[in-house]
Amino acid sequence: MYCPKCHGGTRVPDSRTTAQGQTRRRKCLVCGYCFTTYERPKSLLDEKVLDTEKTKMIAHALIFEMERLSAELFKVFGEIQESGCTDNNTGIDL
Structure with a gap:
């Protein structure tokens, strides 16, 4: 995953699994910008x-x-x- 600000590489200092899916806190290795990504499992009802x-x-x-x-x-x-x-x-x- 790339930083939305500078497009540098990122690392994941914090990751959590919830009932809704995966939440990852990410930090850019170049500019230090922090952001969160969310991964939700697809279900047949959603589609x-x-x-x-x-x-x-x-x-x-x-x-x-x-x-x-x-x-x-x-x-x-x-x-x-x-x-x-x-x-x-x-x-x-x-």
Whole structure:
């Protein structure tokens, strides 16, 4: 860790562990400036990994879009079949 004032190296004369995480008192080796750093453990609740309502909205939108695209594809395939087209390169009747 570097000093926020002069960007010199620092040492840790005091370090404490609390329920909230680690607290370190630091002192710059160049200018003597003292400051404190805090380290907090990450938890899944802090990151809001899953927002249920948002996930439901996205799932519903994707399902709706899939149904819409599926209907369009069936319509196009039906039109191709009605026209009697075949793919001569593959020999597949559409």
